[in-house]
Amino acid sequence: MNTASPAESIIERARTHFVLRQRFYATIALPMPLIEASERTHTMATDGVSLYYNSEYVASLNRDQMITLLAHEVLHPAKGHHTRRGKRDPELWNIAGDHEINLELTEQGFTPLPGWLCDHKYYGMAPESIYAALYKEREEERKQQPQQNGSQQDGNGNGQPEPGNGNGKPGPGPDQPGKAPGQPGGDPAPGEVWDYPGDKEEGEAKRKVLVTQAAQAAKIAGQLSGSLARLAKSETAHKVSWREALQEFAQEKINSDYSWTKPNRRFIADGLYLPGMDGSDLGMIALYVDTSGSIDLNSLNMLAAELTGLLEQFPGAELKVVYCDTQVQGAEEFDSNSTPVKLSAPGGGGTDFRPPFEWWEKSGNPDPACAIYFTDLHCSRYPNKPNYPVLWLTTPVHGRTPPFGQVVEMVD
Numbered sequence: 557m558n559t560a561s562p563a564e565s566i567i568e569r570a571r572t573h574f575v576l577r578q579r580f581y582a583t584i585a586l587p588m589p590l591i592e593a594s595e596r597t598h599t600m601a602t603d604g605v606s607l608y609y610n611s612e613y614v615a616s617l618n619r620d621q622m623i624t625l626l627a628h629e630v631l632h633p634a635k636g637h638h639t640r641r642g643k644r645d646p647e648l649w650n651i652a653g654d655h656e657i658n659l660e661l662t663e664q665g666f667t668p669l670p671g672w673l674c675d676h677k678y679y680g681m682a683p684e685s686i687y688a689a690l691y692k693e694r695e696e697e698r699k700q701q702p703q704q705n706g707s708q709q710d711g712n713g714n715g716q717p718e719p720g721n722g723n724g725k726p727g728p729g730p731d732q733p734g735k736a737p738g739q740p741g742g743d744p745a746p747g748e749v750w751d752y753p754g755d756k757e758e759g760e761a762k763r764k765v766l767v768t769q770a771a772q773a774a775k776i777a778g779q780l781s782g783s784l785a786r787l788a789k790s791e792t793a794h795k796v797s798w799r800e801a802l803q804e805f806a807q808e809k810i811n812s813d814y815s816w817t818k819p820n821r822r823f824i825a826d827g828l829y830l831p832g833m834d835g836s837d838l839g840m841i842a843l844y845v846d847t848s849g850s851i852d853l854n855s856l857n858m859l860a861a862e863l864t865g866l867l868e869q870f871p872g873a874e875l876k877v878v879y880c881d882t883q884v885q886g887a888e889e890f891d892s893n894s895t896p897v898k899l900s901a902p903g904g905g906g907t908d909f910r911p912p913f914e915w916w917e918k919s920g921n922p923d924p925a926c927a928i929y930f931t932d933l934h935c936s937r938y939p940n941k942p943n944y945p946v947l948w949l950t951t952p953v954h955g956r957t958p959p960f961g962q963v964v965e966m967v968d
């Protein structure tokens with residue numbers, strides 16, 4: 557290791573600082589190999605496995621700035637930004653994650669970096685919500701000046717879809733030199749996150765272990781406080797995150813129409829390639845609620861809160877609720893204009909899983925993008941497998957396996 561380049565030595569000194577002063581960051585940063593990648597990044601990047609750096613950029617930073625940049629790169633994977641992007645636009649996802657991280661780093665007293673993104677209006681928000689807000693803003697800006705933006709966007713790549721990025725798999729390098737995310741003409745924001753290169757679930761499992769270890773190391777050294785303590789707490793409590801599973805399930809299905817892979821036809825004539833954003837394009841989420849009496853109101857309210865969040869994040873999506881015990885007891889509809897979602901439990905008899913599926917088919921609605929069946933699974937009357945994906949959200953310890961679909965237990 558005595559052959560370290562000057563840039564590598566600069567990064568190593570920042571790692572040493574963390575070993576001595578902030579174990580949380582050290583625990584996550586130390587195992588990552590350093591890889592020179594000036595052709596892929598203007599600053600620094602991580603996919604949660606390695607740290608990629610641009611020698612020239614690293615050499616331009618003073619000690620405190622390097623420490624900030626390394627902490628920034630640690631927080632991207634610590635918060636799962638490398639596994640949570642889904643089908644979102646990689647650039648905008650980076651911007652969203654940067655706001656979340658940099659607000660925290662500011663709070664922890666780190667020295668700001670030139671050109672970093674740190675807007676206080678996003679304080680306390682999850683990156684998915686920041687992304688949704690940024691997306692909406694960008695859409696509105698485009699609508700206001702579609703003509704002027706056309707040639708510019710072709711030039712800097714901001715309006716172009718990137719094949720291979722829409723499927724959740726990492727491209728050879730999500731960053732393209734010369735791009736200025738969110739800041740036309742400006743420098744790219746420092747510190748990128750790229751998708752985890754392997755299986756997302758595996759990456760997420762590794763992340764949880766590492767964050768827990770990092771928090772423990774920091775706690776022993778008496779260095780765990782503030783936002784790091786909160787981050788660690790959410791991991792050490794080790795909740796089976798039915799919320800995450802539900803969000804991921806629904807978002808993936810909705811996103812197939814929300815992503816950059818589907819152009820908005822209205823703008824193609826003007827030479828613009830914009831994502832499809834019509835409400836009608838986003839599709840419906842079906843929620844089938846088993847009202848046989850074993851579902852408690854508290855669980856129902858928790859589910860309603862999650863679905864409210866989902867609709868607010870995807871303003872074009874619709875939620876259609878069908879209540880059923882042995883027969884359909886009612887139906888209602890929600891969208892982002894009619895939130896919060898409120899769920900009730902009419903009925904109370906036995907259980908039959910077939911009627912909601914039949915009801916939907918007969919309703920004349922197109923197939924939903926996906927269906928969530930909220931039930932204790934105490935029933936064996938299943939329909940044939942529908943043409944759309946189904947998630948069974950169940951109360952714990954049901955011990956039954958439906959003949960199709962994904963099962964998620966609602967455990968807190």
Ligand SMILES: [Zn+2]
Nearest residue numbers: 654747748749
């Ligand atoms: Zn970043």
